[in-house]
Amino acid sequence: MKHIVRNALLSLGLVAVAQGAMAAGDAAAGATKAAVCGACHGADGNSLLGTFPKLAGLGERYLLKQLTDIQAWDLEKDAAKKATTGREVPEMTGQLVNMSKQDLADIAAHFASQTTQLSGSKKIEVQVNSGIKVDGLELGERIYRAGNPTTGVPACTGCHAPDGKGNIPAGFPRLSGQHPEYIEKQLRAFRAGDRTNDGDQMIMRSVADKLSDAEIIALANFIAGLN
Numbered sequence: 001m002k003h004i005v006r007n008a009l010l011s012l013g014l015v016a017v018a019q020g021a022m023a024a025g026d027a028a029a030g031a032t033k034a035a036v037c038g039a040c041h042g043a044d045g046n047s048l049l050g051t052f053p054k055l056a057g058l059g060e061r062y063l064l065k066q067l068t069d070i071q072a073w074d075l076e077k078d079a080a081k082k083a084t085t086g087r088e089v090p091e092m093t094g095q096l097v098n099m100s101k102q103d104l105a106d107i108a109a110h111f112a113s114q115t116t117q118l119s120g121s122k123k124i125e126v127q128v129n130s131g132i133k134v135d136g137l138e139l140g141e142r143i144y145r146a147g148n149p150t151t152g153v154p155a156c157t158g159c160h161a162p163d164g165k166g167n168i169p170a171g172f173p174r175l176s177g178q179h180p181e182y183i184e185k186q187l188r189a190f191r192a193g194d195r196t197n198d199g200d201q202m203i204m205r206s207v208a209d210k211l212s213d214a215e216i217i218a219l220a221n222f223i224a225g226l227n
Helices: 004-008 025-034 036-043 060-078 101-112 138-144 180-193 204-207 213-225
Strands: 125-127 133-135
Touching: 025 036, 025 101, 025 138, 036 101, 060 213, 125 138, 125 213, 133 138, 180 204, 180 213
Parallel strands: none
Antiparallel strands: 125 133
């Protein structure tokens, strides 16, 4: 039973940790405040390049946590300290420093209200650790839906749902339709310990640590077309 509960709390996505009371976001006000974000993420949160994540439909709670973490990193760094909290995103440096908590909440509400456009999966082959090349779509779906019992990787569906649309109230983001390049980058960052804002339980880091390069590539590709 202990292992069942533990696995239910794990996921292979961009996890949000439970947080305290958050400001109520105003999506209409957020549309204006998010104008500057459109250059990279698209006016409706559907970025054109895999370098920048799609924000549309990710969930207000998750988005607010990420914005707050990114701002916290920048503020600590700007205070002439070595930043140890929050989330470092070089592309976002300085973008949120002068924003209030309400500004962040409004921007999160705006992008959460938008509709995600699917990136789409591709037919690919990946080379597993044995050197054998396998169907990447098949491997990605198997890991997403069933995990890898041999290495202790849980299924992604427990937190991100079978259709990849996440658990918005709980703060587990939508993965479906995200750029595969971005998903792959985040899984590698969690595995390397370069992204650490998954809470004291280190949920994503502990999961990504067990993923092989082939599994990461396959998962990212499958998720891009999941709906």
